[in-house]
Each structure stands twice: as structure tokens, then as C-alpha cells.
Amino acid sequence: xxxxxxxxxxxxxxxxxxxxxxxxxxxxxxxxxxxxxxxxxxxxxxxxxxxxxxxxxxxxxxxxxxxxxxxxxxxxxxxxxxxxxxxxxxxxxxxxxxxxxxxxxxxxxxxxxxxxxxxxxxxxxxxxxxxxxxxxxxxxxxxxxxxxxxxxxxxxxxxxxxxxxxxxxxxxxxxxxxxxxxxxxxxxxxxxxxxxxxxxxxxxxxxxxxxxxxxxxxxxxxxxxxxxxxxxxxxxxxxxxxxxxxxxxxxxxxxxxxxxxxxxxxxxxxxxxxxxxxxxxxxxxxxxxxxxxxxxxx
Amino acid sequence: xxxxxxxxxxxxxxxxxxxxxxxxxxxxxxxxxxxxxxxxxxxxxxxxxxxxxxxxxxxxxxxxxxxxxxxxxxxxxxxxxxxxxxxxxxxxxxxxxxxxxxxxxxxxxxxxxxxxxxxxxxxxxxxxxxxxxxxxxxxxxxxxxxxxxxxxxxxxxxxxxxxxxxxxxxxxxxxxxxxxxxxxxxxxxxxxxxxxxxxxxxxxxxxxxxxxxxxxxxxxxxxxxxxxxxxxxxxxxxxxxxxxxxxxxxxxxxxxxxxxxxxxxxxxxxxxxxxx
Numbered sequence: 001x002x003x004x005x006x007x008x009x010x011x012x013x014x015x016x017x018x019x020x021x022x023x024x025x026x027x028x029x030x031x032x033x034x035x036x037x038x039x040x041x042x043x044x045x046x047x048x049x050x051x052x053x054x055x056x057x058x059x060x061x062x063x064x065x066x067x068x069x070x071x072x073x074x075x076x077x078x079x080x081x082x083x084x085x086x087x088x089x090x091x092x093x094x095x096x097x098x099x100x101x102x103x104x105x106x107x108x109x110x111x112x113x114x115x116x117x118x119x120x121x122x123x124x125x126x127x128x129x130x131x132x133x134x135x136x137x138x139x140x141x142x143x144x145x146x147x148x149x150x151x152x153x154x155x156x157x158x159x160x161x162x163x164x165x166x167x168x169x170x171x172x173x174x175x176x177x178x179x180x181x182x183x184x185x186x187x188x189x190x191x192x193x194x195x196x197x198x199x200x201x202x203x204x205x206x207x208x209x210x211x212x213x214x215x216x217x218x219x220x221x222x223x224x225x226x227x228x229x230x231x232x233x234x235x236x237x238x239x240x241x242x243x244x245x246x247x248x249x250x251x252x253x254x255x256x257x258x259x260x261x262x263x264x265x266x267x268x269x270x271x272x273x274x275x276x277x278x279x280x281x282x283x284x285x286x287x288x289x290x291x292x293x294x295x296x297x298x
Numbered sequence: 299x300x301x302x303x304x305x306x307x308x309x310x311x312x313x314x315x316x317x318x319x320x321x322x323x324x325x326x327x328x329x330x331x332x333x334x335x336x337x338x339x340x341x342x343x344x345x346x347x348x349x350x351x352x353x354x355x356x357x358x359x360x361x362x363x364x365x366x367x368x369x370x371x372x373x374x375x376x377x378x379x380x381x382x383x384x385x386x387x388x389x390x391x392x393x394x395x396x397x398x399x400x401x402x403x404x405x406x407x408x409x410x411x412x413x414x415x416x417x418x419x420x421x422x423x424x425x426x427x428x429x430x431x432x433x434x435x436x437x438x439x440x441x442x443x444x445x446x447x448x449x450x451x452x453x454x455x456x457x458x459x460x461x462x463x464x465x466x467x468x469x470x471x472x473x474x475x476x477x478x479x480x481x482x483x484x485x486x487x488x489x490x491x492x493x494x495x496x497x498x499x500x501x502x503x504x505x506x507x508x509x510x511x512x513x514x515x516x517x518x519x520x521x522x523x524x525x526x527x528x529x530x531x532x533x534x535x536x537x538x539x540x541x542x543x544x545x546x547x548x549x550x551x552x553x554x555x556x557x558x559x560x561x562x563x564x565x566x567x568x569x570x571x572x573x574x
Binding site (some may be wrong): 088 | 400
């Protein structure tokens with residue numbers, strides 16, 4: 001697959017805070033790429049560097065295999081942090097300005113307004129919009145003129161559940177059109193539902209990057225119980241993939257390295273003279289994975 | 299260039315605050331100009347009670363002096379500050395609404411952004427000068443007799459002088475807008491500098507406390523408003539012993555424009571240096 005964005009070792013420091021720390025990422029065409037991290041982990045700074053708003057101290061990046069230039073930016077639709085429009089202008093006028101800058105046709109304005117369910121309110125001033133509508137208008141402006149990439153920074157921040165659902169459906173629709181998406185979010189659930197690739201950020205560093213599907217598929221935790229709990233705890237430590245375990249009431253929770261299926265675990269224990277009374281596979285969510293990764297770096 | 303102008307037009311066309319302030323500016327400017335003669339003569343009458351030889355009434359609206367007089371009144375700092383505040387708002391709004399960020403994200407370069415604001419300033423200065431020029435022409439025609447009509451064109455360069463003053467002054471405010479980014483702060487500091495700090499400096503430099511110097515003439519705001527230094531009032535010459543200004547000197551025009559150029563360069567530097 002064609003590489004759309006490649007970042008090499010970018011860093012940005014604000015005073016004593018290292019906002020972005022030697023960050024390298026590659027995004028391929030058609031990816032729905034999640035940039036996941038807690039608030040202040042460097043997501044917005046990273047996107048701001050990629051969009052020419054902030055100068056990086058070190059490192060370089062390339063859009064479409066080209067060094068940074070404004071023509072590349074015209075092929076990208078992006079919303080950073082808040083929806084930024086003139087409050088006294090109508091949605092249509094605001095979008096006309098966007099279209100002018102991007103050298104795009106006004107004819108596309110109706111399409112993006114319909115796509116974001118704002119067509120009925122197109123001649124109302126931006127000021128009169130609810131927050132959800134403002135967010136949708138921001139996405140509409142980003143989608144104007146069929147960009148090759150859509151960049152969204154916390155698009156559901158501050159929205160009610162209905163608004164969140166609308167935005168997510170919209171993002172999935174856009175992804176289905178084959179547009180590459182980069183989504184920054186501190187919500188794991190959001191990344192889990194929308195993205196196929198993810199980079200987890202903390203303190204400006206990438207902790208982990210990979211396919212969301214693979215991260216979620218790792219069944220690294222099992223809940224076990226037996227009539228002979230003490231023997232079970234001794235035997236399980238002999239398993240070649242054993243990593244750690246902890247007692248939890250009448251059961252123990254065991255972590256393994258790599259992928260294991262329940263059948264293999266059961267037969268291993270049976271061969272070692274343990275009869276299980278309880279065996280449950282606990283799929284690790286991105287959330288747990290994320291928290292673990294964060295803890296490891298603290 | 300045309301594209302940038304088109305974008306600026308969209309930003310301004312339905313911006314009510316801009317039109318209201320610009321309208322008010324023209325209203326006060328016109329009112330001030332039309333009342334000036336009456337006010338001055340009222341003062342003259344007041345003084346004449348105490349003077350052994352009464353002073354004659356002034357006339358402001360005859361050709362060719364009308365050009366110079368209107369240029370002078372329109373260049374007063376209390377008047378110029380109006381359009382300057384409008385310019386500051388047009389620039390700081392972009393930071394307040396964060397539309398400058400969105401413009402850059404959408405593929406407008408920082409240079410293009412600066413140029414588009416400069417074009418607005420230039421057009422504002424051209425438009426105001428044209429209005430002033432036509433105003434002076436009609437006022438002149440209404441007051442002058444045939445003798446004066448013959449020398450009508452002599453004072454036209456003063457309108458160009460006003461254009462230079464206005465353009466430079468607006469560039470100063472443009473600089474404050476980009477430097478401080480915050481509407482209230484930029485307006486407050488610009489007003490403070492223009493109306494208080496620089497006049498204090500001016501009188502300090504002219505006072506006997508310091509060595510005799512010419513620096514006061516080179517203070518930025520002063521340099522701009524002194525392109526048309528005095529109104530063409532003969533009484534002034536008599537009372538104050540001032541030489542009447544014959545025309546606009548290119549050197550006096552060059553000083554504020556030089557300040558303006560330096561400020562534009564600094565805006566470029568600030569914009570490329572700072573993060574948005």
C-alpha cells in the first residue's frame with residue numbers, strides 16, 4: 001500500500017515540557033489511523049506540526065512522499081481542536097472561504113452539507129449553531145472537495161451521546177469511501193470502534209503501534225479455578241508461555257506471553273494432574289492494554 | 299492575488315461591526331470637516347473681544363487650500379484612530395476565531411495571509427483618500443469663485459499626502475494586531491501609544507530639558523500625521539509665525555512609509571517564527 005504520511009523522529013519542546021519526543025509513524029492509503037493518548041500526550045501538537053501550524057524542533061515529515069508544502073495541505077481535510085469559523089457568517093459563506101483557499105468548486109458545498117445533515121440550516125449564521133452542529137460543520141469543511149485524507153482531532157469531544165453517534169457514523173461512512181483517516185482521541189472506545197490502526201502516545205512518545213484488530217485479538221488472560229488451588233498455582237508457572245498470575249477470590253487470573261487457546265491450557269494442566277472447575281478466556285481490551293503500557297512507562 | 303481579495307471580501311461583506319465603524323468614521327470625519335470653519339471662527343470671535351486689532355475670520359473651503367485643510371483635519375490622530383481600530387479588529391478576529399489556523403490548515407500560506415490583510419489596508423486607504431478627494435472637490439466647487447477655480451489643481455497633492463499618512467497609520471495598527479493578537483490588548487496598547495505615550499515623548503524631546511534635536515519629527519505616528527503639517531490658515535501664519543506649507547515633500551512621505559515597511563517585515567518574521 002502507498003504511504004500517505006511518513007513522520008521521522010519529530011520532536012517539539014515547550015519550555016520544560018517535551019510535547020513530542022522523537023515520534024515516527026507511517027500511515028498508508030486507506031488506513032483509519034487512531035492516535036490514542038491521554039490529554040496532554042502530544043496528539044494535537046503532532047497534528048499541528050503536520051499541518052504547518054507549529055514548527056518542530058527536530059525531525060521531518062512527508063505528505064504523499066513530498067516535503068511540506070501548501071499544495072499538499074489542499075489535499076488534506078483537517079479539523080484541529082475546535083471548529084474554527086467566522087461566527088457572523090453563514091455555513092455556506094464559511095465553506096465558500098474554505099473552497100476558495102483550497103481551489104475547490106462551490107458545487108461541492110451542498111454535498112458536504114447534506115452529508116453532515118446541515119443542509120436545512122445552511123443559511124444560518126455559524127454563531128446560532130449548537131456545539132454538535134459546529135463540529136459537524138467542521139467535518140463538512142474538512143470533507144469539502146474530496147480530500148485524500150481526513151484529519152480529526154477529538155471530533156466527539158463535548159458532544160451528547162446522540163451527537164457522538166452521529167459523528168461516528170459519519171466517520172465510518174467517510175472511511176467506507178476509501179478516504180484515509182487520522183483520528184486523534186483520548187477515548188479508547190472511540191478508537192476501538194472506528195480505527196483499524198493505532199499508535200498509542202504518552203508524554204510525546206509512541207508506546208505502541210499496530211493494527212487495532214491484532215491488539216484486541218490477543219487473549220492473554222485466563223481465569224482458572226480448581227479444587228486444588230495451591231497445586232494449580234505451582235503447575236501453571238511451569239507453562240512455557242507463563243508471564244504472571246494473581247489470585248482473585250476463588251479463581252486465579254493468569255497472563256501469558258503470545259497467543260494461547262483455552263484448549264491448550266486445559267490439556268497442559270490435565271497432563272500435569274490438575275482438573276479445572278472453571279476456565280474462562282478474558283480478552284484484553286485496548287483499554288487494559290493501554291493502561292498497562294502507561295504503567296510500564298511511568 | 300484576486301483570489302485572496304475575494305476571500306477577504308467574503309470575510310468583510312457581512313461583518314456588521316466593520317461597516318458600522320467605517321460608517322461612523324466617515325460620519326464624524328464629514329461632520330468635523332464641515333464644522334471646522336464655524337468652530338475656528340467661533341474661537342476667533344471669542345479672542346477678538348480681548349484683542350486691540352481683531353483677527354479676520356478664517357476660510358477653509360476655497361480652492362486650492364481646501365485640499366490641504368481637509369487632508370490636515372483627516373490626518374489628526376484622534377480621527378485616524380478610528381480606521382486603525384477597524385484594521386486591528388480585522389486582524390485580531392482571525393486569532394480570536396482561530397480562523398487563521400483554519401486558513402493555514404486549508405492551504406493558505408502565512409505570506410498569503412499577510413498579503414491579503416495588506417490589500418485590505420491598501421484599499422481602505424485608497425477608498426478613504428478618494429472620498430476625501432471628492433469631498434474636497436465638491437466643497438471647493440461650492441465655495442470658490444472663478445478666480446480660485448483657476449488654481450483648483452494646485453493643492454491636489456495634499457490628498458496623496460493624506461493617503462500616505464492613512465496607509466502608514468493603518469500599517470502601524472496592522473503591526474499591533476499581529477503582535478498582540480488579542481483585540482482588547484492590541485486596541486488598548488495602540489491607543490495608548492498613539493494618543494498618550496508618543497505625544498509625551500514628542501513634548502519631552504521638544505522641551506528645553508534635552509538638547510535641541512529633530513528627533514521628535516521622526517516619531518512614527520508623528521511622522522505619519524505630519525505629512526500635512528498645518529492647515530492652510532493665513533491667520534496662523536500671522537499669529538504663530540509659521541511658514542505655510544507649500545506642498546507635500548517626498549522625504550516626509552518616505553519616513554512613515556519606511557516605518558511601515560519595517561513593521562511589515564517584522565510581521566513576516568513574527569508569523570514565521572511563532573507557532574499558531
